[in-house]
Amino acid sequence: MIITRPRDWARIRANLDEIGAKKVFIMGCGECATMSHTGGQPEVLQAKVALEQQGREVTGWSVGDVACHSGGQRLEVRKHHGEIESADAVLVLACGAGVQTMADAVDKPVFPGLESVFLGNVVRHGQFEERCQMCGDCVLDRTAGICPVTTCPKGLLNGPCGGMWMGKCEVLTDRECVHVRIRRRLAEQGRAKTAAPLPPKDYSKKLKPGQLDLRDRALGHEKADTGTGSDS
Amino acid sequence: MSRLRSALEAGEFVVTGEIAPPLGTDLSAMRRAIEILGPVSTALNVTDNQGATLHLSSLAASRVVVDMGFEPIFQQTCRDRNRLALQSDLLAAATLDLKNVLVVTGDDPRGGDHPQAKGVFDLDSTQLLEVVSGMNDGHDMTGRPLKGGCDFFAGAAMFPEAEPWDIQIGRALEKAQAGARFFQTQAIFDFDKLARATQAMHDAGSYVIAGVLLLRSPKVIDFINAKLAGLMIPDDIASRIRDADDPTEAAIQLAIEQVRAARGIADGVHVMPLGLDDAVPRILREAGVVA
Known part of the structure; x- marks a missing residue:
């Protein structure tokens, strides 16, 4: 899931002050x-x-099913049409994808209320890890199921x-070096002998912006999966 | 051909020094360091934004070393440039007559003076060594032929005292396979471990240049233990400097002993003076390395 953290309220306040927003609608996810x-x-x-303490009026609020779903968000906007129409701005407590979905669904200025930080594994309730x-070019087959691109602070493949x-990471000194873990696990699984250095990553597999249309896949236009047009 | 390479291939015990380019454009202090270290060194490493802190580029500073009649080891980290910029700078280095290149990963930006910077690490050091090898064979990393090739003597870093050793040596062997002909080590305090590393790298066809660090004061020791990635000064060495009436002199004597010890084991020494450049010629003379 997409992990978010609260945005600095001073920035939100400055955003709203800049356009003189007195009335605000809040959308969650x-x-x-x-x-x-x-x-x-x-x-x-x-x-x-918090907004009311700043002297603003909250015209309404909603927590729809999924903030990044265009159809669902439009439905949510219709349900709260009057409350949104009477607002000067919309504050979205969702990831950047949700903020943009909302910005496309309404004519009002839309502001982010959160910072989007990473795609997170749920370690346990309320505890997430990236x-x-x-990256679109998975190496987990070669790295014993441990991603160096993400979990090595430098993102080194080798x-x-x-x-x-002493087996510890230079940057996050309380953690075991990811590459030590990879090599240990490969050895435990008897795969160390065949492990060769990984070649440079193919960043064309992950060109921005990503795009995927399952209808293209059904028609055999697989390259649309990468959003790059350069799949090989 | 690289002088460093011909000296190593001739079996000479080599000396490499370290030059830090300035933060700014005033080259006078760097030139002074080159004047002191150049005459007693086979080649001089020119660092690349060392410690992830901003300095004049290694490329330009390495050329200053050439112009002053000495041989530089152009350092390239993977931290600040993507594969296009790295290859472009390697081509530039060849045209500037820089014959040696030391390829290292680079410290993480969050430990440096621009902690907001994006660490690039498009390639890692093994991959960059492969690129250098390819350029020596006359092509870029996509396989396209170069108009006018390169003949770099490529090196890499290794840390003979870092555990786990099996992983450390496995990694160094991969770098040798990728084209590292010489290895410059992190500071050595345990010479049995240096011997073990040297033997393994000789078997792989590479040379080992042992790191000697000038621990000129207790403050320097504290700095290294706290700040330098993956380096710890052993207590017995540290107390020898800390308890000395003249810590600088004690550091010089220690370095002389270490150069002598390395001489019987490795193919050379890499002296890191940490500001004590003036003492380096004396250390090398008293260790019997230079006349």
Whole structure:
């Protein structure tokens, strides 16, 4: 899921002050931001109080199913049409994808209320870790199921780097070096002998902006999967 | 051909020094360091934004070393440039008559003076060594032929005292396979471990230049232990400097002993003076390395 954290209120306040917004509608997200405890109903209500303490009126609020779903968001906007129409601005407590979906669905100025930080594994309730960066060129087959692109602070495909000391990471010194873990696990699985250095990554597999249309795939236009047109 | 390469291939015990380019355009202090270290060194490493802190580029500073009649080891980190810029700078280095290149990963930007910077790491050091090897064979990393090739003597870094050793040596062997002909080591304090590393790298056909660090004061020791990635000064060495009436002299004596010890084991020494450049000629003379 997409992990978010609260945005600095001073920045939100400055955004709203800049356009002289007195009335604000708040949109949350029933999916990731609810799980992250950043954009569910409790956080939306906290934001309402904060805005009111700034002397603003909150015309209404909503927590739809998924903030990044265009159809769902348009439906949510229709349900709250009057409240949004009477607002000067919309504050979205969702990831950047949700903010943009909302910005496309309404004519009002839309502002982010959260910072989007990573694609997170749920370690346990309320505890998340970044394990995948969605690079489009997976190396987990060669790295014993441990992603160096994401979990090595330098993102090195081949390591350890010169800073590894007693098996520990140079940058995050309380953690085991990811490359030590990879090599250990490959050895335990009897795969160390065949492990060769990984070649440079193909960043054309992950050109921005990503795009995928399942109808293209059904028609055999697989290259649309990468959003790059250069799949090989 | 690289002088460093011909000296190593001739079995001479080589000396490499370290030159730090300035933060700014005033080259006078760097020139002074080159004047002191150049005459007693086979080649001089020119660091590349060392410690992830901003300095004049290694490329330009390496050329200053050439112009002053000495041989530089152009350092390239993977931190600040993508594969286009790295290859472009390698071509530039060849045209500037820089014959040696030391390829390293580079410290993480968050430990440097621009902690907001994006660390590039488009390639890692093994991959960049492959690129250098390819350029020596006359092509770029996509396989396109170069109009006018390169003949770099490529090196890499290794840390003979870092554990786990099996992973450390496996990694160094991969770098040798990728084209590292010489290895410059992190500071050595345990010479048995240097011997073990040298033997392994000789078997792989590469040379080992042992790192000697001038621990000129207790403050320097504290700095290294706290700040330098993956380096710890052993207590017995540290207390020898800390308890000395003249820590600088104690550091010089220690370095002389270390150069002598390395001489019987490795193919050369890489002296990191940490500001004590003036002492380096004396250390090398008293260790019997230079006349």
